[in-house]
Amino acid sequence: MRYRITFVAGLAVGYVLGAKAGKQRYEQIVRTARRIAESPAVQETAGVVGAQVSGASKAVYGRVAERMPVSSLKDFLARPTEEEAAELHGMSPDGRRGRGSGLNGTDPDTGSRGPGGAR
Numbered sequence: 001m002r003y004r005i006t007f008v009a010g011l012a013v014g015y016v017l018g019a020k021a022g023k024q025r026y027e028q029i030v031r032t033a034r035r036i037a038e039s040p041a042v043q044e045t046a047g048v049v050g051a052q053v054s055g056a057s058k059a060v061y062g063r064v065a066e067r068m069p070v071s072s073l074k075d076f077l078a079r080p081t082e083e084e085a086a087e088l089h090g091m092s093p094d095g096r097r098g099r100g101s102g103l104n105g106t107d108p109d110t111g112s113r114g115p116g117g118a119r
Contacts, residue, residue: 016029036042080088 012029012033016026
């Protein structure tokens with residue numbers, strides 16, 4: 001059935017594009033196509049097909065989500081880089097602990113800015 005509809009649609013498009021019947025015939029074809037597209041039977045069929053496509057897309061999404069959870073990409077992108085991880089743990093990127101290596105230049109152990117550093 002699907003192939004028949006596709007074939008008929010292809011014939012109609014080919015005729016419209018290749019016809020030399022003039023503007024009147026073209027407008028007649030357009031009116032007929034609009035009437036067909038607006039008919040309740042076609043609208044109902046389009047609704048059914050849309051629901052089937054929606055159901056199929058949900059099934060595919062579910063299968064993909066089983067194999068690769070969506071959160072895995074989010075978790076991967078949320079991971080800190082080596083430099084960010086070192087800064088969060090109070091170390092310089094080369095692995096040494098240093099004064100002012102915490103967030104905002106604070107010492108991660110005491111929370112202060114070191115000697116003479118006002119908070």
